[in-house]
Amino acid sequence: MKRILIFTVFALSATLAYSQAKYVFLFIGDGMGFGAVTLTEDYLAARQGNEPGSGTLTFSTFPVTGFSTTYSASSLVTCSAASGTAFACGSKTRNGRIGMNADATENLTSIAYRLKEKGYKVGITTSVSIDHATPAVFYAHQASRSMYYEIAQDLAKSGFDFFSGAGFVEPLGKDKRQESIFGLIEKNGYAVVRSLSDCKSSTAPKLLLLQPDSKPQTAYPYAIDKSSDDYTLAQTTALAIEKLQNGKGFFLMVEGGKIDWASHDNDAGSMVREVIDMSEAVKVALDFYRKYPKQTLIVVTADHETGGLGVGSGAGGSIDILGLGKQKASVDKLAQRLKDATSYSELKAWLAENMGITVSYGDEILLRSLFAASAKSKPSSDDTPCTLKNSGEMTRSIMRMVSAKNGGSYSTFDHTGTMVPVYAIGEGSELFRGKMDNTDIPKKIAKATKVEWK
Numbered sequence: 200m201k202r203i204l205i206f207t208v209f210a211l212s213a214t215l216a217y218s219q220a221k222y223v224f225l226f227i228g229d230g231m232g233f234g235a236v237t238l239t240e241d242y243l244a245a246r247q248g249n250e251p252g253s254g255t256l257t258f259s260t261f262p263v264t265g266f267s268t269t270y271s272a273s274s275l276v277t278c279s280a281a282s283g284t285a286f287a288c289g290s291k292t293r294n295g296r297i298g299m300n301a302d303a304t305e306n307l308t309s310i311a312y313r314l315k316e317k318g319y320k321v322g323i324t325t326s327v328s329i330d331h332a333t334p335a336v337f338y339a340h341q342a343s344r345s346m347y348y349e350i351a352q353d354l355a356k357s358g359f360d361f362f363s364g365a366g367f368v369e370p371l372g373k374d375k376r377q378e379s380i381f382g383l384i385e386k387n388g389y390a391v392v393r394s395l396s397d398c399k400s401s402t403a404p405k406l407l408l409l410q411p412d413s414k415p416q417t418a419y420p421y422a423i424d425k426s427s428d429d430y431t432l433a434q435t436t437a438l439a440i441e442k443l444q445n446g447k448g449f450f451l452m453v454e455g456g457k458i459d460w461a462s463h464d465n466d467a468g469s470m471v472r473e474v475i476d477m478s479e480a481v482k483v484a485l486d487f488y489r490k491y492p493k494q495t496l497i498v499v500t501a502d503h504e505t506g507g508l509g510v511g512s513g514a515g516g517s518i519d520i521l522g523l524g525k526q527k528a529s530v531d532k533l534a535q536r537l538k539d540a541t542s543y544s545e546l547k548a549w550l551a552e553n554m555g556i557t558v559s560y561g562d563e564i565l566l567r568s569l570f571a572a573s574a575k576s577k578p579s580s581d582d583t584p585c586t587l588k589n590s591g592e593m594t595r596s597i598m599r600m601v602s603a604k605n606g607g608s609y610s611t612f613d614h615t616g617t618m619v620p621v622y623a624i625g626e627g628s629e630l631f632r633g634k635m636d637n638t639d640i641p642k643k644i645a646k647a648t649k650v651e652w653k
C-alpha cells in the first residue's frame with residue numbers, strides 16, 4: 200500500500216511538475232546523429248586543450264536527454280519528409296510525404312497549426328529553402344516533397360506569422376509558367392524582406408525573410424564558407440523571437456538544414472561547423488529561457504542520422520581532430536575546383552591549402568587512383584592539367600578521405616536508421632526523458648502546452 204502511495208505521489212509530481220509552456224522552441228538538426236554531436240564536442244574540447252567529450256554544445260548539457268527512433272512507414276531509413284511529418288504531426292507516413300498519411304489520402308495537422316489555433320504565434324525558420332521538407336511538414340500537405348510550388352502555395356495560406364530561409368526552389372512552378380509565388384504570398388498578407396535590417400524594421404504582421412536575390416535561393420552558404428553579410432541561424436532566431444513575442448505565446452521551429460547536406464557529402468569539417476552554427480542559435484533561445492524559465496520549453500533533436508558517422512580514423516590510425524578546424528573550405532568549394540581542369544600537383548596543393556591536410560603515403564595512393572580514374576585523358580606528368588569526368592564522385596571520395604583523417608569516419612552517403620538524440624530544458628522538459636519515437640514529440644509538446652491531442 201505504502202509502495203503504491205509513494206508511486207502515486209511520484210507519478211503525480213512528475214505530471215504536475217510543469218504548468219504550461221508558453222514559448223516553445225523546437226530545433227531540428229537535420230541529419231544530426233550521435234556521431235555528429237560527439238565529433239563536434241570532441242573537436243571543441245580539443246580546441247580548448249581539454250579532455251575529449253568535455254567540449255559542450257549549448258544544448259548537450261540540457262538537464263533532460265532522450266533518444267528517438269526515426270523509421271518511416273515505408274522504410275527503416277526515413278527521409279526528412281516522413282520523419283518531419285512524424286515529429287510535426289505525430290503520425291508515421293511513407294518517405295516523401297509532407298504532412299499527409301501514408302496513402303496520401305488524408306491531411307495531417309501539425310503541432311504548429313494546433314498551437315496557432317490556441318492563439319500562439321508561429322515561426323518556421325531554416326538554413327535551406329523554406330519549401331524544403333523539414334520546414335514544409337509544419338505548414339504544408341503534399342503527396343511528394345518535390346512538389347515545391349504546391350508546398351509554397353500552402354505556405355501562403357498557412358497564416359503563420361514568421362518564416363525565414365534561403366528562398367524558394369520553384370517560385371514559378373516546375374514549368375516556370377505559374378503565378379509568381381511572391382505575388383501569391385503578398386496577396387495573403389505577407390511582407391517579403393531580403394535583409395536582416397529590413398526584417399528588423401518591418402512592422403508587417405506577417406513576415407517572410409529570405410536571402411538577397413544575389414545569393415543562392417536553395418540554401419545559406421555553409422557556415423565554413425560564409426562571408427560577413429551571410430545570415431546565421433542565431434541572427435534569424437533572434438529576429439524570429441523579436442517578431443513572435445506576444446502575451447499568448449509562440450512556437451518556433453529552427454532547422455539546421457545543412458548538417459545533413461555536409462553529411463551526405465561526408466564532409467565532417469563543414470558538418471561540425473553547421474552543428475556549432477545551430478548550437479549558437481540554441482544559445483539565443485537559451486538566453487530567452489533564462490528570462491522566462493517558467494514559461495519556456497526548448498527541445499533539440501534531429502530527424503534522422505546522415506552518413507553513418509562514427510568517431511574514428513577508419514583505419515585505426517591516428518586522428519587529427521584539430522584538423523577539422525584547419526579545413527577552410529566546404530565540399531562545395533572542392534566541387535567547384537574540380538569542375539576546372541587541374542593537374543595532380545595543383546590538386547594536392549589545393550587540398551593542403553583549403554582542406555588543411557598533409558597527404559600521407561596511403562592518401563597519395565588513393566588520390567592518384569581517383570585522379571587517374573577521373574582524368575579524361577592520361578596526363579603525361581603530375582603537372583599536366585586534366586579535365587575530370589565524374590567529378591561528383593571524386594569530390595565525395597576525397598571528402599571521405601579528409602574527414603577520416605580528422606576523426607570523422609563515414610559509412611554511407613545517405614541517411615541511416617539509427618536513433619537520434621533528444622535534449623530538452625524548461626517547462627515540460629521532463630516529458631522528453633528516455634526512449635521515444637519521433638511521433639511522440641509533437642504529442643509531448645501538446646502536453647507541455649496543455650493542448651488536447653485528438
Ligand SMILES: [Zn+2]
Nearest residue numbers: 230459505614
Ligand atoms: Zn538528407
